[in-house]
Amino acid sequence: MSTDDAVTVTSAVLRQWPLPPPGVGKESRGRTVVVGGSTKTPGAVLLSAESALRSGAGKLQVATTRDTATAVAVALPEALVLGLPQTGEGGIDPACADDEELVELVRGAHAALLGVGAVGEPDVRALLESLVPGLGNTVVLDALGLAPVTADATFLHHLRGQAVLTPNLAELAIVLDADPEEVEGDVGAAALELARRSRCTVAAGGGESWVAAPDGRLWRDASGGAGLGVSGSGDVLSGIVTGLCARGADPTQAAVWGVHLHGRAGDRLAASVGRLGFLARELPPEVPAVLAEIEV
Template structure:
């Protein structure tokens, strides 16, 4: 198992940001998600993508949240989608497909708890997969995907799944106890089945690829187990994908940056009690120059 340590990072650098780079050259991220009871989580994801160096972010969320998010997150473009019972619906069938096609990476699921709503969004994207776009599934977006292999087939090789133990249980059909006891072989199996890079999140995060490569990062930071932390990680991975990193590189660096931002917050604030949004300010300083 490969450790995400200083030697690995030196041998596997992120795509550099050139002095003459533009917003376009640094990549575009589309974040799809949100729900009536979690209107702010998707902002964490979008801001995280910018904090790792992506050039532009667009958020697709509930129409009723457009003004709120636009004021709270002026750096992002906002797209309003229809909603039903407080959950997001795909809206016009070609809108999300068109938007995905003009972005380098899509992050789907942030701020969503309804797996049926997330599945409808995945099915919409899967009908016409964008050939140059990477896809990150998180939260309800990954928890709903167990039966959606066919719909996600068009993103094979460009797909990242970021489940915690409970979401991995839903994704794999195993019990959460099995995942906690020994999640590594389950992550390997899911990676192969979906043709995806899988980051099984926890104190010991394991990253698996379809060819059986395994990577590991231990955070030793209990404060990262807080609401919104996963939304931040998903956005960081999406932002690194948009910058041109391949799925494994983006995921491994995202996991490391997320963990190290937690260490920085623990040192400055306290080991437990810092907020997910406080991770965001630590990230730019951790990026390699």
């Protein structure tokens, strides 16, 4: 498929592709688990976890470094928080991939977000290379969580498309081993190539966002603008996508809806705060209102 044939995402397009009915209880809207964070970047899991709930997920669980777990639990009273052993760098110790409680948590979730806010590329890669092959649920990889795919494009093939990758443009170039300027010049084509290699849905973007499906379908979303280029914005996006997957959306639908919800939340803040200067932490509270506007 040519990028010229990409579907432009609008509210009208999404109304023709409605999300699964939400049900009446938290279990009916799925279990989300977020695995990541470090002593240096504890806020990333907070942004992603809240975003999953704001997108309608029912039950939230977080696994993060032991030293930050209590603070995360206080900041997220809605979540079960599991503290994990740490490396000297302050990241998650990859040896905990054999921890029965962590394995049960991740396998029991409807959707798992892995790698957000994690540090230490070799450690993150080792953790996921031990943990992910045994999974059969939907997986979302963000930030350093993409490291195993960079090393081996077939890493998620066993999930048969039940996975989403959410790289920023720099990460997209790294995973593809491509020139960053070439990727920035044709983000849609780069997303399609990664989707083809990985057999996963890919959501990537800068000034505009692109979602590519493994079967070659492509969507373009121009919402959001420059204000979304701020620390933590990608953590919010990955959390929204994961929450929608937990609700029962298939990975490609979750990515297309998630990119638009993220962008529209940015549009709302641009109108109320300013085109630049709003914060990533301000995005999640806007998501329910955007959802309501679309689903009217």
